Amino acid sequence: MSNVILSCEGLTKRYENLLVIDNISLNCAQGELLAIGGQSGSGKSTLLSLLGGLEYSDEGEIYLEGQPLSKMNEDELALLRREKVGFVFQSFNLIPTLTALENVEFPLFPIKSAKKDMEERAKKLLEVVGLKDRLHHLPAKLSGGEKQRVAIARALINNPKIVFADEPTGNLDSAAGEEIFQLIKRLNHEMSVTFLLVTHDENLFDKADRIIRIKDGRLV
Amino acid sequence: MHFAYVKNELLKRKRRSAFVITGIALSISVLVAVNALADAFMGAAQKPLQDFGTDIIIQRNGDTPDDFGGATLPCSQVIITAQEVESLKKINGIKQMSTALLMWVFDGEDYSDSGSFVIATGIEPGLKLGPSIANDWLIDGTGINPGNAGIALIDSVFAEQKGIKAGDTFKISGYPFEVVGIVRTPPNSLISASNVFIPLEDAQNIALEAKNIPDYKPGDINEIFLQADPDNLNEIINEIKTAIPKASVTSAESFIQAIGGIAAQSRNFAVIGSIAVLLFSLVVVVKTISGNIMERRNEIGIMKTVGWTSNDIYRQLITETFIQSLIGGAAGIGIGFLIALALGRLQISVPVAWDIDPFPHFMMTDTSQKALDVGLPVQISSGLVGIALVASVAIGTLSAFLTLKSINRIKPSEVLRYE
Numbered sequence: 001m002s003n004v005i006l007s008c009e010g011l012t013k014r015y016e017n018l019l020v021i022d023n024i025s026l027n028c029a030q031g032e033l034l035a036i037g038g039q040s041g042s043g044k045s046t047l048l049s050l051l052g053g054l055e056y057s058d059e060g061e062i063y064l065e066g067q068p069l070s071k072m073n074e075d076e077l078a079l080l081r082r083e084k085v086g087f088v089f090q091s092f093n094l095i096p097t098l099t100a101l102e103n104v105e106f107p108l109f110p111i112k113s114a115k116k117d118m119e120e121r122a123k124k125l126l127e128v129v130g131l132k133d134r135l136h137h138l139p140a141k142l143s144g145g146e147k148q149r150v151a152i153a154r155a156l157i158n159n160p161k162i163v164f165a166d167e168p169t170g171n172l173d174s175a176a177g178e179e180i181f182q183l184i185k186r187l188n189h190e191m192s193v194t195f196l197l198v199t200h201d202e203n204l205f206d207k208a209d210r211i212i213r214i215k216d217g218r219l220v
Numbered sequence: 221m222h223f224a225y226v227k228n229e230l231l232k233r234k235r236r237s238a239f240v241i242t243g244i245a246l247s248i249s250v251l252v253a254v255n256a257l258a259d260a261f262m263g264a265a266q267k268p269l270q271d272f273g274t275d276i277i278i279q280r281n282g283d284t285p286d287d288f289g290g291a292t293l294p295c296s297q298v299i300i301t302a303q304e305v306e307s308l309k310k311i312n313g314i315k316q317m318s319t320a321l322l323m324w325v326f327d328g329e330d331y332s333d334s335g336s337f338v339i340a341t342g343i344e345p346g347l348k349l350g351p352s353i354a355n356d357w358l359i360d361g362t363g364i365n366p367g368n369a370g371i372a373l374i375d376s377v378f379a380e381q382k383g384i385k386a387g388d389t390f391k392i393s394g395y396p397f398e399v400v401g402i403v404r405t406p407p408n409s410l411i412s413a414s415n416v417f418i419p420l421e422d423a424q425n426i427a428l429e430a431k432n433i434p435d436y437k438p439g440d441i442n443e444i445f446l447q448a449d450p451d452n453l454n455e456i457i458n459e460i461k462t463a464i465p466k467a468s469v470t471s472a473e474s475f476i477q478a479i480g481g482i483a484a485q486s487r488n489f490a491v492i493g494s495i496a497v498l499l500f501s502l503v504v505v506v507k508t509i510s511g512n513i514m515e516r517r518n519e520i521g522i523m524k525t526v527g528w529t530s531n532d533i534y535r536q537l538i539t540e541t542f543i544q545s546l547i548g549g550a551a552g553i554g555i556g557f558l559i560a561l562a563l564g565r566l567q568i569s570v571p572v573a574w575d576i577d578p579f580p581h582f583m584m585t586d587t588s589q590k591a592l593d594v595g596l597p598v599q600i601s602s603g604l605v606g607i608a609l610v611a612s613v614a615i616g617t618l619s620a621f622l623t624l625k626s627i628n629r630i631k632p633s634e635v636l637r638y639e
Contacts (some may be wrong), residue, residue, distance in 0.1 A: 049633035054525060073528040080526025093522050095225075097232040102224060107526035109222035110535075154526070 003030035004193055005161055006051060012061035013129035013217075014048055019190040020046045022217040023056070028162070031192045033185065034041060035199060035208035044198045045166055051196065052085055052164040065161060067122075082107060086155025086193075090167035092147040094139040094206040100146075101135040105152045118157070129183060145176035152183060162194040169201060181207060226539050236515070238421035239509050240541070241548040244615055247501030248552025248608050249559060251494045253606075256560035256598050258490035261595035263474035264568055269395040272412045275453065278308075278444040278460060291323045291340075291393050291430035293442055300464060302439030307463040313456045315622050318343075318350040321423040322414065323430075325392055341414035342423020342441075344548075350445030351412040354403050361386035361401030368419050372397035376404045378415040392416065393426050407592070414503040430633040475570050498611055505619040509541060513626050521632040534624055542636035549612025555609070557600050563596035 004067030006028040011020040020043045028034050038044045049055050051062055053069050054077075062069040064084060069077065081087075094103045104122040111118075126135055129149040141148055148168060155163045165184065181204050188195050197208065205211045213220045230237045262267040269275060284299030293299065305319055343352045343368040354373055355363030364371060372392075374384050379402050384390060386398045405413045420441070427436045448456045457469050468476055513520065523533050570592045 024308075052525075054633040055631065074524075075531070078524060079528045080527075080529050081525065085527075087525050093518070093525075095519055095522065097228040098225065102228070106225075106522075107528075108227055110528055110532035158527070 004028070005030045006062070006064055006196070008051060008057075008060060008062045011047070011050060011057050011062065012059035013043075013050060013055075013057050021050065023060070023168045024214075024217075024219055024220065025060075028194060028196055028210060030161075031188070033188045033195045033197065033207075033209040035197045035205055035211045036214060037200060037202070037205055037211060038214040039200065041215045042190050044200075044214050046217075047198065047214065048164050048166050048198045052087060082158055084158075084161045086158065086160040086163035088148070088151050088155050088165040088168045090170035090174055091116060092139070092144075092151045092171070094132065094147055094150055094209075095138055095166055099136045099138055100131060103139065103150050104157050106154060107157055122157060123155070125156055126150070128187070129153045143176070144172050145179060148172060148176075148180050148182065151179070153189070156187065156191070156193065160193060161194060165195060165197045167199055168197065169199065169204070177201070222536070226543065228393065229540055230543060236508070236542055238545040240480045240505055240512075240616075241551065243501055243504040243508060244545055244548025244612050245551035245555060247497040247504075247615070248549050248612050250497040251611060252553055252556025252600065252604060252608050253559040253563070254490045254493040255604055256556065257563055257596070259601065259604070260560075260563070260596040260598040262472065262476065262570070263599075264570060264594040265470040267470060267594045267597065268475060268478075268592050269470075269568055271406060272353045272445070273447060274445045275448045276446040276473060277350075277461070278446065278464060279442065279468045279470075280464065280466055280467075281468050285432050286311070287432050288326045289323070290327070290432055291325045291426050292432040293427075294324055295320070296468065297322055297442040298466075299433075299435060299437075299440045300439075300442055300444060301437065304464045305439075305441065305444065308444070308446075308460065311456060311459045311463065313452045314446055315449065316347070316349060316447040318347040318444070318445045319420065320344070320351050320443040321420060321421065321427060321441045322351075322443055323427060323433075325426075327391070329394060331431070338379055338392060338415045339413075339416060340416045340426075341443075342420035343417050344384055344420050349447055350443065351414060351417060352445075353412065354414075354417045355401075357403035357405055358401045359404045361399070363401055364417065364419055365452065369422055370395075370397055370418070371400045373401045373417040374399050374405050375413065375415050376402050392418070393430065395422070395426060396498075398424070405544060424627035446511060467568060494611075498615060501615050502619060505615055507544075507620050508627060509537075509619050509623045513623055515535075516575055519561070520550065520627060520630050521634075524632040529626065533627055534620075537623075537627070538620045541620040542613060545612045546617025548616075551608045552612060553600070553605055553608050560598045560600060564596055566596050567593050570594050577620065 004027045004165070007026065009025045011024040012020055018111050036047060050057050056070065064080065072080065077200070098106060101119070101122050104125055105118050108148045123135060126132060129152055131146060131149050131153070133140060134146060139150070142150065151163060168184065169180050172180060175199060184195055184197070185207060187193055198205070269277070279297045280300055281296050284295045285292040308314060308317065323340050325338045325340050326419070327336045327338070341351050343354060343364065345352060345355065345368065346366045359376060364373060372390055374390065384399055386399055386402055390397050390399050403417070424438065424440070427433045427440070428438060430436070453471060457471060460465050460469055520533060548637065
């Protein structure tokens, strides 16, 4: 596989005595839309957390653009995520007190410089996801589909190498879910952003570039 | 840290902000009120002296006179020699000094004849402390100036009793004095009160001739009034007691002790009360912030996920708490000020010790009350405002620091997966 942006080898994770991820190795190429499927409890969300540097594996190694994650402390991982990674969650996870525009800017709030540029980029991203007229709406005033669009724009604010999406259509009706997936697909294509998507929605699998299935913590 | 985010968190989570601000405001208001009250008690105790520009009064207790005929000295105000006065000038921290010679003069047949009794005080004109301030109390006529001799100022109550007016001649131990002015002694200036004020040199001449002041030497006096460096008052008092053996020294502290009760303990009460409310406030704010962190667990998980470092999160939360603390502190100062204003309407009674009361026990005049009613001079000093603000910010910041560990325990993967 050429242009590998993310890879892992022998990845293993246990919660107490429960083996959740069992010796998984995989690669993900630059610009790829990779779907990870599996039943509830199969370990797919844990795999996404490990690959995104949200938690540490017990064994194995993860490389993001060649950088091994296991050697980094939590703050180093946070900075890596700020520079190279975006996240989209099933429950949107927007900050309720911030407007759509501020939510998109949120990952870069701690950076003091280039506030004007950041705002311009956030507005542009909200325009790209079709929320040009919702800039100053609070999350409570947005529909589920709109919230997820804000979350996707937020995931892209740092111009990431890879976006991890955990059940991004899970809380949406089928029409809104389809719209969100089409948006992801369009962004993946137009912006060449790599998407690693966890879902149990079989309808989405056909539209991904590649599908990985996981069962009982193992690739199948 | 992002100010728009801070502002939104404070304004859009009103209940949480109000709880922290109220907790701090209540504590700070108590701190301000008890300290203002303690300062007011100190101020009230200083008032009897401050009203005539004095920090310290020096007298010397001695024996009761053998005979009360003619001019004599009260047993609480016996002779302080000219040499002893001179020795005070060597003490550092004494800013200004005025001396006086107060005599009880019995010009009648015997001492019980209060109709012929007069309290005469020799003053150094031109000074603004002690009974020398009598010129400021003029209601008729002119005052006594440096170099004057043979003239007198008469207290208005005494003048009315005796039918004396400006221009009359008044005799003390046979010496004639022209009454040049009538003075009204302010109610709180009992300590400097007298029936008659005359130039010090004239009083000293009378004392020199008085058979009942046998040890009197030229230049001796029996009252000293000092303005002194307030920061070194205790040290100065100790040096005075060395320079003038058996000296009776009166300062604001003497009045505090005389007031007694809560007033005497007000400073200790303020310190203990302040510490107690600050600790209480710390507990309330720590609890509130801990609750906030639990409430914002998901939000903190999002921060971590999207790339906020621990320091970024700390800065954000500490800034929020800092601003809440400042608002709480300012509100507390305002509330404390209102409480202090209400307390400022109170009056306390400051007892006057017998030895600084110029009036003999057998003579009760309008000015011879034995206690002074003093309004509590409540004010909020800039120092107290500064302390209150620092305390409020310290509570907030310390509370935030005490809760930082719980932020470290939040794992984004757990929070975001199961919320």
